Amino acid sequence: MLKLSTKGQYGVRAMFEISRGHPGRPVAIREIAERQDVSVAYLEQILNTLRKAGLISSVRGPGGGYLLSRQPEAISIGEILRSLDGPVALTACQDPLAGCVRADGCVTSLLWKALGEKIEGFLDRMTLRDLLAGSKFGGERAVGA
Protein backbone atom coordinates (compact mmCIF):
# COMPACT_ATOMS: atom_id res chain seq x y z
CA MET A 1 0.00 0.00 0.00
CA LEU A 2 0.88 3.67 -0.31
CA LYS A 3 2.83 3.29 -3.49
CA LEU A 4 4.79 6.13 -4.95
CA SER A 5 4.41 6.51 -8.71
CA THR A 6 7.38 5.73 -10.90
CA LYS A 7 6.99 9.21 -12.29
CA GLY A 8 7.69 10.66 -8.87
CA GLN A 9 10.58 8.31 -8.26
CA TYR A 10 12.16 9.01 -11.62
CA GLY A 11 11.64 12.71 -11.03
CA VAL A 12 13.61 12.65 -7.81
CA ARG A 13 16.38 10.61 -9.37
CA ALA A 14 16.50 12.95 -12.35
CA MET A 15 16.77 15.96 -10.05
CA PHE A 16 19.57 14.23 -8.25
CA GLU A 17 21.46 13.73 -11.50
CA ILE A 18 21.01 17.38 -12.37
CA SER A 19 22.22 18.53 -8.97
CA ARG A 20 25.34 16.47 -9.04
CA GLY A 21 26.13 17.56 -12.58
CA HIS A 22 29.08 19.86 -13.05
CA PRO A 23 28.09 23.22 -11.55
CA GLY A 24 27.02 25.84 -14.08
CA ARG A 25 26.98 23.38 -16.95
CA PRO A 26 23.61 21.98 -18.02
CA VAL A 27 23.00 18.25 -17.88
CA ALA A 28 21.61 16.72 -21.08
CA ILE A 29 18.46 14.66 -20.91
CA ARG A 30 20.19 11.77 -22.59
CA GLU A 31 22.82 11.68 -19.88
CA ILE A 32 20.17 11.55 -17.19
CA ALA A 33 18.32 8.82 -19.06
CA GLU A 34 21.42 6.68 -19.32
CA ARG A 35 22.59 7.14 -15.77
CA GLN A 36 19.20 6.48 -14.24
CA ASP A 37 18.03 3.93 -16.76
CA VAL A 38 14.83 5.69 -17.77
CA SER A 39 13.61 6.28 -21.33
CA VAL A 40 14.31 9.67 -22.86
CA ALA A 41 10.67 10.08 -23.93
CA TYR A 42 9.35 9.55 -20.44
CA LEU A 43 11.96 11.86 -18.96
CA GLU A 44 10.94 14.58 -21.38
CA GLN A 45 7.48 14.51 -19.92
CA ILE A 46 8.78 14.57 -16.37
CA LEU A 47 11.41 17.27 -16.79
CA ASN A 48 8.95 19.44 -18.65
CA THR A 49 6.62 19.33 -15.69
CA LEU A 50 9.43 20.15 -13.29
CA ARG A 51 10.50 23.06 -15.45
CA LYS A 52 6.99 24.50 -15.50
CA ALA A 53 6.94 24.13 -11.73
CA GLY A 54 10.03 26.32 -11.62
CA LEU A 55 12.41 23.78 -10.15
CA ILE A 56 14.72 23.62 -13.14
CA SER A 57 15.52 25.67 -16.19
CA SER A 58 16.57 24.47 -19.59
CA VAL A 59 19.14 25.42 -22.20
CA ARG A 60 18.44 24.53 -25.81
CA GLY A 61 20.69 23.59 -28.65
CA PRO A 62 23.93 21.65 -28.70
CA GLY A 63 25.54 21.56 -25.28
CA GLY A 64 22.16 22.28 -23.76
CA GLY A 65 20.36 20.52 -20.95
CA TYR A 66 18.86 21.23 -17.57
CA LEU A 67 19.98 23.29 -14.59
CA LEU A 68 18.67 23.64 -11.06
CA SER A 69 16.77 26.88 -10.51
CA ARG A 70 17.95 27.02 -6.91
CA GLN A 71 20.62 25.60 -4.68
CA PRO A 72 20.23 21.92 -3.81
CA GLU A 73 19.45 22.73 -0.18
CA ALA A 74 16.54 24.89 -1.30
CA ILE A 75 14.77 22.17 -3.26
CA SER A 76 12.89 19.64 -1.18
CA ILE A 77 11.87 16.15 -2.17
CA GLY A 78 8.32 17.11 -1.24
CA GLU A 79 8.30 19.88 -3.77
CA ILE A 80 9.49 17.58 -6.51
CA LEU A 81 6.90 14.93 -5.75
CA ARG A 82 4.08 17.43 -5.39
CA SER A 83 4.92 18.93 -8.77
CA LEU A 84 4.62 15.56 -10.44
CA ASP A 85 1.95 13.72 -8.47
CA GLY A 86 0.00 16.42 -6.70
CA PRO A 87 -0.22 16.90 -2.94
CA VAL A 88 -0.27 14.05 -0.47
CA ALA A 89 -3.92 13.04 -0.33
CA LEU A 90 -4.27 9.82 1.60
CA THR A 91 -8.03 9.89 1.23
CA ALA A 92 -10.44 11.77 -0.99
CA CYS A 93 -11.57 13.65 2.11
CA GLN A 94 -8.06 14.88 2.82
CA ASP A 95 -7.49 16.03 -0.73
CA PRO A 96 -7.31 19.83 -0.73
CA LEU A 97 -8.81 19.73 -4.24
CA ALA A 98 -11.77 17.55 -3.26
CA GLY A 99 -12.92 17.80 0.33
CA CYS A 100 -15.49 15.88 2.33
CA VAL A 101 -19.15 16.31 3.05
CA ARG A 102 -19.33 14.88 6.51
CA ALA A 103 -15.84 15.59 7.78
CA ASP A 104 -17.28 16.29 11.19
CA GLY A 105 -18.58 13.09 12.72
CA CYS A 106 -15.85 11.16 10.97
CA VAL A 107 -13.47 9.55 13.43
CA THR A 108 -10.79 8.69 10.93
CA SER A 109 -10.59 12.21 9.56
CA LEU A 110 -8.10 13.39 12.17
CA LEU A 111 -6.10 10.22 11.83
CA TRP A 112 -5.45 10.62 8.12
CA LYS A 113 -4.84 14.29 8.55
CA ALA A 114 -2.17 13.67 11.16
CA LEU A 115 -0.46 11.03 9.06
CA GLY A 116 -0.56 13.21 5.98
CA GLU A 117 1.08 16.05 7.83
CA LYS A 118 3.77 13.77 9.15
CA ILE A 119 4.58 12.57 5.66
CA GLU A 120 4.59 16.03 4.14
CA GLY A 121 6.76 17.26 6.96
CA PHE A 122 9.33 14.57 6.31
CA LEU A 123 9.37 15.14 2.56
CA ASP A 124 9.62 18.90 2.94
CA ARG A 125 12.55 18.74 5.35
CA MET A 126 14.47 16.45 3.02
CA THR A 127 16.34 18.24 0.23
CA LEU A 128 18.54 17.44 -2.72
CA ARG A 129 21.48 18.41 -0.57
CA ASP A 130 20.65 15.52 1.72
CA LEU A 131 20.64 13.17 -1.23
CA LEU A 132 24.01 14.51 -2.29
CA ALA A 133 25.33 14.03 1.21
CA GLY A 134 23.87 10.55 1.24
CA SER A 135 23.04 10.53 4.91
CA LYS A 136 20.82 12.29 7.45
CA PHE A 137 18.09 9.73 6.89
CA GLY A 138 16.16 8.28 9.75
CA GLY A 139 15.11 11.40 11.64
CA GLU A 140 14.61 10.81 15.37
CA ARG A 141 15.52 7.18 15.25
CA ALA A 142 18.64 5.65 13.87
CA VAL A 143 18.11 3.40 10.89
CA GLY A 144 19.21 -0.17 11.34
CA ALA A 145 21.04 -1.08 8.16
Added chain:
Amino acid sequence: MLKLSTKGQYGVRAMFEISRGHPGRPVAIREIAERQDVSVAYLEQILNTLRKAGLISSVRGPGGGYLLSRQPEAISIGEILRSLDGPVALTACQDPLAGCVRADGCVTSLLWKALGEKIEGFLDRMTLRDLLAGSKFGGERAVGA
Protein backbone atom coordinates in the same frame (compact mmCIF):
# COMPACT_ATOMS: atom_id res chain seq x y z
CA MET B 1 -0.06 11.15 -4.31
CA LEU B 2 0.20 8.36 -1.77
CA LYS B 3 -3.44 7.44 -1.85
CA LEU B 4 -4.89 4.97 0.54
CA SER B 5 -7.30 2.48 -1.04
CA THR B 6 -10.97 2.75 -0.19
CA LYS B 7 -10.76 -0.86 0.88
CA GLY B 8 -8.28 0.10 3.56
CA GLN B 9 -10.28 3.11 4.63
CA TYR B 10 -13.53 1.17 4.82
CA GLY B 11 -11.72 -1.56 6.70
CA VAL B 12 -10.59 0.82 9.41
CA ARG B 13 -14.02 2.36 9.70
CA ALA B 14 -15.64 -1.07 9.87
CA MET B 15 -13.25 -2.09 12.63
CA PHE B 16 -14.15 1.08 14.45
CA GLU B 17 -17.84 0.23 14.25
CA ILE B 18 -17.17 -3.25 15.60
CA SER B 19 -15.09 -1.94 18.47
CA ARG B 20 -17.67 0.54 19.59
CA GLY B 21 -20.44 -2.04 19.33
CA HIS B 22 -21.95 -3.21 22.60
CA PRO B 23 -19.31 -5.33 24.33
CA GLY B 24 -19.74 -9.08 23.96
CA ARG B 25 -22.52 -8.73 21.43
CA PRO B 26 -21.63 -9.19 17.75
CA VAL B 27 -22.22 -6.38 15.30
CA ALA B 28 -24.15 -7.34 12.18
CA ILE B 29 -22.64 -6.56 8.81
CA ARG B 30 -25.76 -4.71 7.80
CA GLU B 31 -25.43 -2.38 10.76
CA ILE B 32 -21.85 -1.57 9.82
CA ALA B 33 -22.85 -0.99 6.24
CA GLU B 34 -25.57 1.45 7.20
CA ARG B 35 -23.55 3.38 9.75
CA GLN B 36 -20.53 3.74 7.52
CA ASP B 37 -22.38 4.03 4.25
CA VAL B 38 -20.65 1.16 2.46
CA SER B 39 -22.33 -1.60 0.47
CA VAL B 40 -22.92 -4.90 2.24
CA ALA B 41 -21.36 -6.86 -0.64
CA TYR B 42 -18.11 -4.92 -0.48
CA LEU B 43 -17.97 -5.16 3.29
CA GLU B 44 -18.35 -8.92 3.08
CA GLN B 45 -15.15 -9.05 1.09
CA ILE B 46 -13.33 -6.77 3.50
CA LEU B 47 -14.49 -8.37 6.73
CA ASN B 48 -13.73 -11.80 5.38
CA THR B 49 -10.15 -10.75 4.81
CA LEU B 50 -9.91 -9.28 8.27
CA ARG B 51 -11.32 -12.43 9.78
CA LYS B 52 -8.77 -14.60 7.98
CA ALA B 53 -6.10 -12.25 9.29
CA GLY B 54 -7.30 -13.02 12.79
CA LEU B 55 -8.41 -9.54 13.74
CA ILE B 56 -12.07 -10.36 14.13
CA SER B 57 -14.23 -13.44 14.61
CA SER B 58 -17.71 -14.05 13.33
CA VAL B 59 -20.94 -15.48 14.67
CA ARG B 60 -23.43 -16.95 12.22
CA GLY B 61 -27.17 -17.11 12.22
CA PRO B 62 -29.76 -14.66 13.49
CA GLY B 63 -28.28 -12.27 16.02
CA GLY B 64 -24.85 -13.00 14.56
CA GLY B 65 -22.18 -10.61 13.39
CA TYR B 66 -18.56 -9.75 14.04
CA LEU B 67 -16.49 -9.40 17.20
CA LEU B 68 -12.98 -8.11 17.85
CA SER B 69 -10.49 -10.90 18.45
CA ARG B 70 -8.53 -8.69 20.86
CA GLN B 71 -8.96 -5.59 22.92
CA PRO B 72 -9.12 -2.32 20.95
CA GLU B 73 -5.75 -1.19 22.31
CA ALA B 74 -4.16 -4.34 20.92
CA ILE B 75 -5.27 -3.81 17.33
CA SER B 76 -3.30 -1.22 15.40
CA ILE B 77 -4.39 0.68 12.34
CA GLY B 78 -1.25 -0.58 10.64
CA GLU B 79 -2.29 -4.17 11.14
CA ILE B 80 -5.70 -3.51 9.64
CA LEU B 81 -4.29 -1.77 6.60
CA ARG B 82 -1.58 -4.35 6.06
CA SER B 83 -4.14 -7.14 6.14
CA LEU B 84 -6.13 -5.49 3.39
CA ASP B 85 -3.55 -3.74 1.23
CA GLY B 86 -0.28 -5.45 1.99
CA PRO B 87 2.75 -3.81 3.61
CA VAL B 88 3.78 -0.23 3.01
CA ALA B 89 5.85 -0.40 -0.16
CA LEU B 90 6.58 3.10 -1.40
CA THR B 91 8.67 1.75 -4.25
CA ALA B 92 9.08 -1.64 -5.86
CA CYS B 93 12.58 -1.70 -4.41
CA GLN B 94 11.27 -1.28 -0.88
CA ASP B 95 8.65 -3.99 -1.28
CA PRO B 96 9.63 -6.89 0.97
CA LEU B 97 7.96 -9.19 -1.59
CA ALA B 98 9.91 -7.80 -4.56
CA GLY B 99 13.33 -6.36 -3.80
CA CYS B 100 15.80 -4.46 -5.92
CA VAL B 101 18.73 -5.46 -8.08
CA ARG B 102 20.96 -2.48 -7.60
CA ALA B 103 19.93 -1.33 -4.14
CA ASP B 104 23.54 -0.38 -3.46
CA GLY B 105 24.51 2.62 -5.55
CA CYS B 106 20.97 3.92 -5.35
CA VAL B 107 20.83 7.23 -3.49
CA THR B 108 17.10 7.26 -3.01
CA SER B 109 16.99 3.80 -1.49
CA LEU B 110 17.69 5.02 2.04
CA LEU B 111 15.29 7.90 1.63
CA TRP B 112 12.29 5.72 0.82
CA LYS B 113 13.29 3.26 3.45
CA ALA B 114 13.36 5.94 6.12
CA LEU B 115 9.99 7.34 5.07
CA GLY B 116 8.43 3.90 4.93
CA GLU B 117 9.58 3.16 8.45
CA LYS B 118 8.23 6.45 9.70
CA ILE B 119 4.83 5.70 8.21
CA GLU B 120 4.69 2.16 9.50
CA GLY B 121 5.75 3.36 12.91
CA PHE B 122 2.94 5.85 13.03
CA LEU B 123 0.34 3.35 11.87
CA ASP B 124 1.52 0.68 14.26
CA ARG B 125 1.43 2.99 17.28
CA MET B 126 -2.12 4.04 16.50
CA THR B 127 -4.81 1.64 17.71
CA LEU B 128 -8.56 1.28 17.70
CA ARG B 129 -8.52 2.55 21.27
CA ASP B 130 -7.16 5.83 19.99
CA LEU B 131 -9.97 6.06 17.49
CA LEU B 132 -12.48 5.39 20.25
CA ALA B 133 -10.86 8.07 22.39
CA GLY B 134 -10.95 10.40 19.42
CA SER B 135 -7.73 12.19 20.28
CA LYS B 136 -4.00 11.53 20.64
CA PHE B 137 -3.50 12.43 17.02
CA GLY B 138 -0.62 14.56 15.95
CA GLY B 139 2.27 12.88 17.73
CA GLU B 140 5.07 15.30 18.53
CA ARG B 141 3.28 18.32 17.18
CA ALA B 142 -0.15 19.56 18.09
CA VAL B 143 -2.66 19.54 15.27
CA GLY B 144 -4.06 22.90 14.30
CA ALA B 145 -7.76 22.33 13.80
Added chain:
DNA sequence: ATATACTTTACTAAATTTGTCAAGTATTTT
Protein backbone atom coordinates in the same frame (compact mmCIF):
# COMPACT_ATOMS: atom_id res chain seq x y z
C1' DA C 1 22.67 24.45 -43.27
C1' DT C 2 22.87 21.03 -40.08
C1' DA C 3 23.09 18.58 -36.00
C1' DT C 4 21.90 18.82 -31.31
C1' DA C 5 18.62 18.96 -27.91
C1' DC C 6 14.65 20.71 -25.55
C1' DT C 7 9.01 21.19 -26.20
C1' DT C 8 4.40 19.74 -26.70
C1' DT C 9 0.51 17.01 -27.55
C1' DA C 10 -1.76 12.85 -28.39
C1' DC C 11 -2.52 8.35 -27.59
C1' DT C 12 -2.65 3.55 -25.73
C1' DA C 13 -1.65 -0.86 -23.38
C1' DA C 14 -1.36 -2.70 -18.87
C1' DA C 15 -2.32 -2.74 -14.16
C1' DT C 16 -5.04 -1.62 -10.30
C1' DT C 17 -9.01 -0.31 -7.94
C1' DT C 18 -13.60 -0.57 -6.77
C1' DG C 19 -16.85 -2.58 -6.62
C1' DT C 20 -21.26 -6.15 -8.04
C1' DC C 21 -23.36 -10.70 -8.30
C1' DA C 22 -24.73 -15.21 -7.30
C1' DA C 23 -24.76 -19.29 -4.92
C1' DG C 24 -23.61 -21.57 -0.66
C1' DT C 25 -23.20 -22.68 4.46
C1' DA C 26 -24.25 -22.24 9.31
C1' DT C 27 -27.36 -21.02 13.17
C1' DT C 28 -31.36 -19.59 15.62
C1' DT C 29 -36.25 -19.13 16.13
C1' DT C 30 -40.88 -20.76 15.52
Added chain:
DNA sequence: AAAATACTTGACAAATTTAGTAAAGTATAT
Protein backbone atom coordinates in the same frame (compact mmCIF):
# COMPACT_ATOMS: atom_id res chain seq x y z
C1' DA D 1 -38.74 -29.39 10.24
C1' DA D 2 -39.06 -25.01 8.07
C1' DA D 3 -37.96 -20.41 7.64
C1' DA D 4 -35.41 -16.45 8.41
C1' DT D 5 -31.15 -14.41 9.46
C1' DA D 6 -26.57 -13.68 8.47
C1' DC D 7 -21.93 -14.91 7.47
C1' DT D 8 -18.83 -17.29 3.32
C1' DT D 9 -16.79 -17.78 -1.05
C1' DG D 10 -15.41 -17.15 -5.69
C1' DA D 11 -16.09 -15.15 -10.12
C1' DC D 12 -16.25 -11.25 -12.74
C1' DA D 13 -16.44 -6.49 -14.82
C1' DA D 14 -16.52 -1.40 -15.16
C1' DA D 15 -13.82 2.58 -14.15
C1' DT D 16 -9.68 4.68 -13.14
C1' DT D 17 -4.89 5.34 -12.99
C1' DT D 18 -0.31 4.37 -14.30
C1' DA D 19 3.38 4.00 -17.21
C1' DG D 20 4.83 4.67 -20.77
C1' DT D 21 5.47 5.42 -26.56
C1' DA D 22 5.27 8.21 -30.65
C1' DA D 23 5.63 11.96 -33.55
C1' DA D 24 6.03 16.45 -34.98
C1' DG D 25 7.77 20.94 -33.66
C1' DT D 26 10.97 24.78 -31.93
C1' DA D 27 15.29 26.88 -30.58
C1' DT D 28 20.36 27.24 -30.66
C1' DA D 29 25.32 26.49 -31.56
C1' DT D 30 28.73 25.35 -34.95
